[in-house]
Amino acid sequence: MNTLILDIETLAMPEAEIRAKLPPFNAVKVALGNLKDPDKIAAKIAEAEASHGNNEVSEAALHATTGTLAIVGFMDASCEIITQYSDPMTEEQIIESAFAHMLRALDRGMVVSGFFVKGFDLPFIVQRAWLLGVKVPTRIFNAFKPRYPWSESIVCLQEVWLAGSGAQFGTRVSLATVLRELGLPGKSGTGADFGALWASDQKAALQYNADDLACEMRLAERLI
Numbered sequence: 001m002n003t004l005i006l007d008i009e010t011l012a013m014p015e016a017e018i019r020a021k022l023p024p025f026n027a028v029k030v031a032l033g034n035l036k037d038p039d040k041i042a043a044k045i046a047e048a049e050a051s052h053g054n055n056e057v058s059e060a061a062l063h064a065t066t067g068t069l070a071i072v073g074f075m076d077a078s079c080e081i082i083t084q085y086s087d088p089m090t091e092e093q094i095i096e097s098a099f100a101h102m103l104r105a106l107d108r109g110m111v112v113s114g115f116f117v118k119g120f121d122l123p124f125i126v127q128r129a130w131l132l133g134v135k136v137p138t139r140i141f142n143a144f145k146p147r148y149p150w151s152e153s154i155v156c157l158q159e160v161w162l163a164g165s166g167a168q169f170g171t172r173v174s175l176a177t178v179l180r181e182l183g184l185p186g187k188s189g190t191g192a193d194f195g196a197l198w199a200s201d202q203k204a205a206l207q208y209n210a211d212d213l214a215c216e217m218r219l220a221e222r223l224i
Contacts, residue, residue: 002078003220004105006098006114007212008121009071009194009205012060018053021066025052061195062120064127070198071206072098072125075213076105077220082210087202095125095134102140111155113224115175115216118156157216160223175215184218187211 012018030048035041060066071086072094083101085094102112114121122141129136142149161178165171179186188211189197198205 001224002110004110004112005075005213005216007073009209010061010067011070013066015057018057018060018066022053025049064124069094071209073209073213075217092132095129099137111153113155113220115157
């Protein structure tokens with residue numbers, strides 16, 4: 001199968017920007033359970049206020065409204081060439097280049113694939129495009145088909161592995177688990193550590209993305 005693997009790496013926006021997007025803390029919404037003692041109630045509310053927004057900050061890189069694209073990486077099965085769009089390009093340039101890369105692949109009759117590519121990578125790119133005013137090609141995402149908006153030439157490896165059970169039962173599985181079950185080499189790290197890696201060593205961060213692409217290419221060779 002002539003396959004183009006897509007994998008993105010994302011970063012959280014600055015914490016101050018994320019917190020500025022949050023609704024104000026509302027003490028009325030704090031779940032107090034059966035608490036009756038005024039001091040305990042006050043302590044519970046104070047605790048909730050102190051932690052307000054912490055989840056949004058910790059998960060910011062996972063959402064297009066609070067995260068940004070650091071790397072959009074591709075690996076071409078026909079020649080095993082890795083292409084990465086990243087710094088010093090602007091995020092708009094990264095997105096435009098990524099869309100152009102995918103369109104060239106579709107023109108060549110290639111399948112664009114990746115693990116959870118329809119659930120994370122592509123939605124993140126498309127939503128960032130909307131937020132930044134970048135035009136989204138209808139050949140990649142068709143807004144007039146919201147239930148099945150993606151090109152038929154885009155294949156999610158997680159969906160393939162689940163063999164229909166994901167759509168039927170809402171099942172999810174990690175890339176690390178699938179690689180382990182198939183006896184394929186595992187990932188070199190975790191996405192949770194990417195922000196720190198990017199801040200300290202961008203060359204290593206690019207290699208992390210390249211390693212992810214290679215893992216997903218080996219999986220694609222087994223599954224499709």
